[in-house]
Amino acid sequence: MQGIRALVFDVFGTLVDWRGGIAREARALLAPHGIAIDGEAFADAWRAQYQPAMEDVRSGRLPFSKLDALHRRNLEAIAAAFGLGSLPESARVELNLAWHRLDAWPDVSPGLHRLRTRFRLAPCSNGNISLMVDLARRNGLPWDAILGAEFARDYKPKPIVYQSAAAAFDCDPGQVLMVAAHSDDLAAAARAGLRTAFVARPDEKGPGRGEVRASAPVDIEVTSLLELADRLGCGKA
């Protein structure tokens, strides 16, 4: 991996457990309203709205809107099916911020601290800046900058999102390693000229329902950010 100067990261699924976190937050927030839900089914349903909502922006049908705003629209789309019809506005606002309160996988903070000793680091996520900031503070993620969709004003897998992250760090795309648990994200990054690292998150979408191996050509495959730090020669933080 000669010539790599910066690492950029997918976040949902790659660094943080969106399914477990949304399930936990939704159960806890809805119980006082007398609403009992299957938290994991709710998380899956909410996440299922994610790509179609972003496609409205990518296609130009909708001007760029922060992911928080798309999440809120998506919440309304599934609310009736989960019995949330009478949930007051203040609780909907709070529930929508559940995405700001997700937990990182255990290797993420120590791995990033090691990687930071040799490389510039930023998220390259579809999540908005304030969402990334809250996840960073909650989980101790030592970002140099918050790049990705809100900076690019468009959504992955559009090439500008990857390329604008490289440009912000004064890098050619080939000097940046995109790290993700999703082969489609990495394939798009590679098409945009970046190098790619696959990190396995086999339980991301429920037990055994994450990607174990990359299904697209990648430059490195690892099972954790600690292994990535080893492979890239990053010692103690």
Added chain:
Amino acid sequence: MQGIRALVFDVFGTLVDWRGGIAREARALLAPHGIAIDGEAFADAWRAQYQPAMEDVRSGRLPFSKLDALHRRNLEAIAAAFGLGSLPESARVELNLAWHRLDAWPDVSPGLHRLRTRFRLAPCSNGNISLMVDLARRNGLPWDAILGAEFARDYKPKPIVYQSAAAAFDCDPGQVLMVAAHSDDLAAAARAGLRTAFVARPDEKGPGRGEVRASAPVDIEVTSLLELADRLGCGKA
């Protein structure tokens, strides 16, 4: 200062000593080329090109260009006057990066660490993201995000630069405190709806040639970020 949720900062002069740093870097880089200069006069001359260059972007005559690119153009404008005509390209590139190697005033890192316990923090500078990242790493500046000109794609004092920083943090402008050592920057921030804190840097432009008191109405006046942390009730980091 009820209702403040985020603090954004001017950087050149307010947080880092551009004059002393440019003078030091230029002397050290030019000596091996047999060029002896008055480092402070060189710094002042380079900085004097700063506002006219940005005005080309603000006025629309030039598409948005990173400050690094404007600094390079400005360096060429003063090169002959300082005897740099024969300086090779590689040395010009290195000299242009002197802006990435400036030192913070002594109160800045400890002050920001205290302020960070209660507020989201970002630079709102005309400097580009990679420049801000290098200054943060050199000086231990614990930013949550890098906001400002490159994010807004325009230069202060245009209101969009201040307002886009507030929006990235999900804040109304009135929930954000702009911190600067320059009354004109604070006056523009106030016109954009932000609240304002003046920090005195009396020696910024040479001994006794910085602002001692704000010459525009501001919400707070302090002499250091440690005093600002006291005034905003921020204890130990």
